[in-house]
Amino acid sequence: MTSMALTDAEKSACTTLSHLFLDTEITTEELNSITTSLRALNLPSPTLDRILRYDLFPILYPNIISVAGVWSGFDDYWLLSQVESRRMTEPSRIRTVQDSAMWFLLSGAVKPLWSEIRVKL
Template identity: 45%
Template sequence: MQLPSWFPKTLGGGSVVFRQKLTRRLNGTKTVGFVSLRYTILANHFSPLNAGVRHQSKVSASLMKEERLKIWRALSDLFLDTEIDELTFNYIARSISESELSLSEAEEILWYEVYPVLESNLRSVAGVWEGWSDEWLLQNLPAPVRPSAIHGGSSIVKEIKQCWQQVAKAYEGQNA
């Protein structure tokens, strides 16, 4: 497989890097990108859209895959094609509390791991409403990220920010 010239061979001091080609369809457009993972499981993500830009999650790499799946599962409810209610916010807040993540760590997972993959469901005419399987979440999360994409003013970003405020309020109420 021929890698683009911008794709690094190593990440900082000769760390071992695994490369994987990703092909995804989004709104009928084929997108090809690459993901690099350090052996430590903490990921640096690359794609042609953010060539050379690295985002390294500050969330502890020691968070086991099972624990991360629980958080992904809970946060993914914000992207279902359903009406989100107080029960959903309480469930997400309880999942964060049980994971022993801080609220800011959970928010980072929301924006840098879950949002880039699932936000397109909210733009779909017939989006997923029953939820994603654990296998699907494990296979598709986390995803390559363009950090600037999550700070825009789109209606989806605004909606998720409003939902997050409700989750934070429920979290604070549960942990007061």
């Protein structure tokens, strides 16, 4: 998806939403914290949907299927540079098909959590 560079609010949304991709059990308190952080950004829900689906998911879905150990978060610099790189590059048909297939197969790992957060925004 070619687009402008991330705004400061979008950067914060990326780092906050990336917690949904960690190999940890997310508690109610953590969901509430994520919701509060996102609400403070004043980004419309469709923008947050797009960030989750098109910016973060293609980069972070491998963590959903990885058997690597648990860690506390993704490196912000790495994450944001990956998102901005994807945004600045016109997607190929192969990338679009692959991203769609992975979303179809694996989004169930993040969609229920996102739905809980989204209704509280």
